[in-house]
Amino acid sequence: xxxxxxxxxxxIALAAFGASMLLGPxxxxxxxxxxNNTNGAETTYRDVGSQGSVGGVGxxxxxxxxxxxxxxxxxxxxxxxxxxxxxxxxxxxxxYFTNESSExxxxxxxxxxxxxxxxRNATGKLVFVGRAYSAAVEEExxxxxxxxxxxxxxxxxRAQLGxxxxxxxxxxxxxxxxxKSGVKSRYSMYTFEVLDMESGELVWSNLYExxxxxxDNVVYR
Amino acid sequence: MFRRPILPMIALAVAAIxxxxxxxxxxxxxxxxxKRRVSEGERNRVLNDMEIGARTFWLxxxxxxxxxxxxxxxxxxxxxxxxxxxxKARSLWYEEGSKNFKGEPYERAxxxxxxxxxxxxxxxxxxxxxAARQGLLQDAFAEDNQARADFALLMFLDAWASHLDGNADxxxxxxxxxxxxxxxxxxxxxxxxxxxxxxTGTAPRKLADGVNHSYFVLRRGKGFTENRARVVLGExxxxxxxxxxxxxxxxxxxxxxxxxxxxxxxxFRNGANTAGSTLLNSAVAYQDAAGGSSAVYVVGxxxxxxxFLGSRAKAQADLRSWxxxxxxIHVLTFSSKALTDKDAKVVFLQGDAPVAGLDxxxxxxxxxxxxxxxxxxxx
Numbered sequence: 001x002x003x004x005x006x007x008x009x010x011x012i013a014l015a016a017f018g019a020s021m022l023l024g025p026x027x028x029x030x031x032x033x034x035x036n037n038t039n040g041a042e043t044t045y046r047d048v049g050s051q052g053s054v055g056g057v058g059x060x061x062x063x064x065x066x067x068x069x070x071x072x073x074x075x076x077x078x079x080x081x082x083x084x085x086x087x088x089x090x091x092x093x094x095x096y097f098t099n100e101s102s103e104x105x106x107x108x109x110x111x112x113x114x115x116x117x118x119x120r121n122a123t124g125k126l127v128f129v130g131r132a133y134s135a136a137v138e139e140e141x142x143x144x145x146x147x148x149x150x151x152x153x154x155x156x157x158r159a160q161l162g163x164x165x166x167x168x169x170x171x172x173x174x175x176x177x178x179x180k181s182g183v184k185s186r187y188s189m190y191t192f193e194v195l196d197m198e199s200g201e202l203v204w205s206n207l208y209e210x211x212x213x214x215x216d217n218v219v220y221r
Numbered sequence: 222m223f224r225r226p227i228l229p230m231i232a233l234a235v236a237a238i239x240x241x242x243x244x245x246x247x248x249x250x251x252x253x254x255x256k257r258r259v260s261e262g263e264r265n266r267v268l269n270d271m272e273i274g275a276r277t278f279w280l281x282x283x284x285x286x287x288x289x290x291x292x293x294x295x296x297x298x299x300x301x302x303x304x305x306x307x308x309k310a311r312s313l314w315y316e317e318g319s320k321n322f323k324g325e326p327y328e329r330a331x332x333x334x335x336x337x338x339x340x341x342x343x344x345x346x347x348x349x350x351x352a353a354r355q356g357l358l359q360d361a362f363a364e365d366n367q368a369r370a371d372f373a374l375l376m377f378l379d380a381w382a383s384h385l386d387g388n389a390d391x392x393x394x395x396x397x398x399x400x401x402x403x404x405x406x407x408x409x410x411x412x413x414x415x416x417x418x419x420x421t422g423t424a425p426r427k428l429a430d431g432v433n434h435s436y437f438v439l440r441r442g443k444g445f446t447e448n449r450a451r452v453v454l455g456e457x458x459x460x461x462x463x464x465x466x467x468x469x470x471x472x473x474x475x476x477x478x479x480x481x482x483x484x485x486x487x488x489f490r491n492g493a494n495t496a497g498s499t500l501l502n503s504a505v506a507y508q509d510a511a512g513g514s515s516a517v518y519v520v521g522x523x524x525x526x527x528x529f530l531g532s533r534a535k536a537q538a539d540l541r542s543w544x545x546x547x548x549x550i551h552v553l554t555f556s557s558k559a560l561t562d563k564d565a566k567v568v569f570l571q572g573d574a575p576v577a578g579l580d581x582x583x584x585x586x587x588x589x590x591x592x593x594x595x596x597x598x599x600x
Contacts, residue, residue, distance in 0.1 A: 056299075099348065100350075101351055102351050102354035102358065103355075104294075104351045107347075175354075184358075217300075220323050
C-alpha cells in the first residue's frame with residue numbers, strides 16, 4: 001500500500017513538472033492565436049470624419065474635415081464677402097498659411113478642402129483665383145497670343161484676375177511631455193483669416209483648436 | 222493535358238533579371254538592408270528604415286531617403302497602447318528585444334534630424350522646422366532634467382529653417398534657446414544662405430551590462446580618430462563648429478522605465494533559480510539520508526519547476542541600435558558669395574591635425590528656393 005502511494009506521488013510530481021513544461025508553451029501559442037491581428041485585416045473604407053484605429057497627438061483626417069467645414073460655414077456668412085453686387089475675388093491656397101508648429105503637415109490638405117467646399121457652396125457669390133496655377137495660365141495666354149493656338153471660346157482678357165482677398169493664417173502647437181508617465185500632449189491652434197489685398201484689413205478671422213494626449217507603452221519609455 | 226503558364230514564367234524571369242541588374246548597380250550595403258527589411262518584418266521595420274534612410278541620404282537618393290524616413294517616423298509616432306508585441310516584451314518569457322523597435326530617444330531624434338534636412342533640400346522650410354521640433358521632443362524623454370531637450374543640433378536646424386523661410390522672429394527665438402547650450406556658437410548672419418553639415422566618427426554602441434544583461438550601457442563608437450572638420454573653398458579655409466555630440470546625447474538619456482521591468486525579470490530569474498537549486502539539493506540530500514518519500518518527490522518537483530521557470534525568464538535588454546549614425550555633427554553657415562566652385566573640399570581633423578586619407582570632395586547642392594547645402598561625412 002505504501003509502495004503504491006509513493007508511486008502515485010511520484011507520478012503526480014512528474015505530471016506537475018511535465019504539465020508545466022507542456023502547458024506554458026501551449027498557453028502562449030493559444031494567446032498568440034487569440035491576437036486580433038494574427039491574420040491581418042482587409043482594407044476597409046472609413047468615414048473621413050471619424051477617428052481611425054491608428055491615432056496620434058497630431059492633426060488627423062477628422063480634424064481637417066471638422067476645421068475646414070467649420071471655417072467654410074463661417075466664411076459663407078460674412079456679408080462683406082458675400083453680399084456684393086460684383087462677386088469678390090479671393091485666393092484660397094497654402095502660400096500664406098504658415099506652419100510654425102511642431103507638426104509635419106501638408107497644409108494644402110486644409111486649404112484645398114476649404115477652397116473646394118467654398119467654391120461649391122458660394123454659388124457664384126465668390127470668384128476663386130487660382131494664383132498657384134498662374135504659370136500655367138501665362139503659358140496658355142502666350143500660346144494664344146503667339147497664334148500657336150486659337151483664342152478659345154471664353155475670349156481674351158487684358159490680364160489675369162487680380163484678387164481682392166486672400167486666405168492667410170498660421171498653424172501653432174504647444175507640446176508637453178512627462179518623461180515619468182510617458183504622457184505626450186499637444187495643443188494645436190489653426191488661425192484662419194481673410195486679408196484685404198489692397199488695404200491690408202483682416203475682414204474675417206476664426207480659429208480652430210484642439211488638444212490631444214496619449215501615452216506610449218512602458219517598454220518604449 | 223497540363224499546360225504550363227508560359228507567359229507568367231517569362232514575365233517572372235524578366236523581372237528577376239531586371240531586379241538582378243538593378244541590384245548590381247546598387248550599393249551592396251543598401252541591398253542587404255533592403256533584404257533585411259523584408260525578412261526581419263515589423264519587429265525591425267523602424268530600425269531598417271532608419272538605416273536605409275540614412276544610407277540613401279548619403280548616397281544622394283533623396284526620394285528614397287524620404288520614403289524610408291517617413292516610414293520610420295510613422296513607426297516612431299505609433300503609440301503602442303495595447304500592442305501584443307509590447308506586452309510580450311514586458312512578459313517574463315520574452316526579452317525586451319521582442320518588441321517592435323522604435324529606438325532610444327537619440328535615435329528617434331536623429332530620424333527627425335535627417336527628415337528635417339530632406340525637407341530643407343526640397344525647399345519646405347516650415348516642415349523642416351516642424352521635423353526639428355519633433356526631434357527635440359523625442360529628447361524630452363530623458364530622465365535627467367539637465368539632459369532633457371538639449372539637442373542643440375535640432376535647435377540649430379529650427380533656427381536655420383526659420384532663417385531660410387524668412388521668419389527672423391522664429392529664427393532668433395531658436396537661436397536664443399541654442400545659446401543656452403552652445404554659448405560659443407557664432408550664430409547665423411542675415412546674409413547666410415549656405416549650410417555645410419559634416420558628420421564625423423561612428424555610431425554610439427549599446428553594450429549589455431548587469432546581471433543577466435538586464436540593462437545596457439552606451440559607449441562611444443570605435444575605429445575613428447577625427448573629431449573636427451574644415452571646409453576649403455578655393456583659397457579660403459573655414460573651420461566648422463561641432464554642434465552635436467551624438468554619443469553624449471545617447472549616453473545622457475538616464476534610466477528607462479523599462480529598466481525596472483527588466484530588473485524585476487532578472488530578480489525573478491535569479492530567485493527562481495536559487496530556490497529551485499536549493500529545493501532540488503535538499504530533496505536529493507534528504508533522499509540519500511532517509512530514502513524516498515512522497516514529500517521528497519513533491520519538493521524535488523517544485524524545485525525542478527522553479528529552476529525551469531527561472532531558466533525561461535528573459536531579462537536581456539534590447540541592444541538593437543542604429544549603426545550608421547555619426548559620433549559628432551559639425552555645421553557652418555555663410556553667404557553663397559564665398560562659393561567658388563561647384564564642389565567644396567572637406568578636411569577631417571583630430572584636434573588641429575588632418576587625419577590622412579579622409580578628405581572628401583562634396584558637391585554644392587541647391588534647393589528649389591535658391592539656397593545652398595554641402596553635406597559630407599568622414600566614413
